[in-house]
Amino acid sequence: MAQEPSKTLKPRIVVLGAGLGGTIAAFEIKEAVGDKAEVVVVNKGDTYHFVPSNPWVAVSWRTREAIEVKLTPVFKKKGIVFHTMGAKTIEPAKNQLVLNDNMELVYDYLVIATGPELAFDEIEGLGPHGFTSSVCHVDHAIAAAKAFDDLAANPRPVVIGAVQGASCFGPAYEFAMIVDTELRKRKVRDRVPMTFVTSEPYVGHLGLDGVGDTKGLLESEMRNRHIKWITNAKVSKVEAGRMFVEELTDDGAHKTDHELPFGFSMMLPAFRGVDAVKGIEGLTNPRGFILIDKHQQNPTFPNIFGLGVCVAIPPMGKTAVPVGVPKTGFMIESMCTAIAHNIKDILAGRAPTHEATWNAICLADFGDGGVAFFAQPQIPPRNINWSASGKWVHMAKAAFESYFIGKVKAGKSEMFFEKMALDLMGAHKLKEEKLP
Secondary structure (H helix, E strand, O other): OOEEOOOOOOOEEEEEOOOHHHHHHHHHHHHHHHHHOEEEEEOEOOEEEOHHHHHHHOOOOOOOHHHEEEHHHHHHHHOOEEEOEOEEEEEHHHOEEEEOOOOEEEOOEEEEOOOOEEOHHHOEOOOOOOOOEOOOOHHHHHHHHHHHHHHHHOOOOEEEEEOOOOOOOHHHHHHHHHHHHHHHHOOOHHHOOEEEEEOOOOOOOOOOOOOOOHHHHHHHHHHHOOEEEEOOEEEEEEEOOEEEEEEEOOOOOEEEEEEEEOOEEEEEOOEEOOHHHOOOOOOEOOOOOEOOOOOOEOOOOOOEEEOHHHEOOOOOOOOOOOOOOOOOHHHHHHHHHHHHHHHHHHHOOOOOOOOEOOOEEEEEEOOOOEEEEEEEOOOOOOOEEEEEEOHHHHHHHHHHHHHHHHHHHHOOOOOHHHHHHHHHHOOOOEOOOOOO
């Protein structure tokens, strides 16, 4: 196999993945190391998609083109090398990636930001190749928009939620409320019974044991919108127009079996690691997630860092049905900042000391309102545990979409006014370093 030579004699830092985490990490690492290292990004495809807008795509409030950025010219302008064929596997013992065209790409430091593999196959009939829709990828959202238009033309029951093992619950709540809003706009909501099905022990748990009064806010919102819910839910299988759900008690005992009819359904799946990292001893856990320490480094291979949805975070505690911990946008950006600072220190001959705060800031849009929350840190007990709701959340989410896509197009990890706003909130990306 051909080996990609370094274009310089400088250390090579490879970022694997160009989603939210990988793209911002590449910008921030380049800003941190300057000309002292070569920064390379490997991704399957040349396009960044703003994933938080996928629920809007699924009801035709956004087009694909509105939420995507072609990355080749952006990375070129920033002096970042870009490979768009994706990676087949990682060989940590050789410090190299094997790309999908069989090229061997040697690295000095590797930052894994692949995002997850979507485990639809773990439940019979789940997912876009089964009988439910998805908003996890823009391609899925576009297909969902067609199914939603069919629902609006021929109203039937709707089932939305997140299955056992899921760790990203916010988009499920968002999409349920957005669907409700759009059905009311189309004057057919009265003919569409809606049920929210979730593995969470209670509405508003979010994989975080709630933030502020997310339980009360979300329960109230669903009651006002006439959305029924089933918690502690385990989806057994999905057939055409029918979902089979086992509802458990809080202590894990069988409670009720449900057979839910639907004409449209969107269920978020569980996640697992991507093929390129699976089964590498010392790099991943059995689920395929990257093992990291407090400096975002892998303990076995310290020149490998991990960030974003692909990293391993233990669940918060035992629940009746498996529930994962979400990796929210601000939490991921804090990981990017910690990695950039730590690599800069390592290149300067210093030990890494920077730790990401893992704070969570979330804007959950409901189409005509929404819920916002701020958890510091993300996992309780917390110093800040705040949530609020109102029409302002919808406007704030749209403004953030415009800002973030603009940031990616500009090749910036953070604009100065973003830092000012976060400082005013007391939301910092790095933990304060303790004096010896």
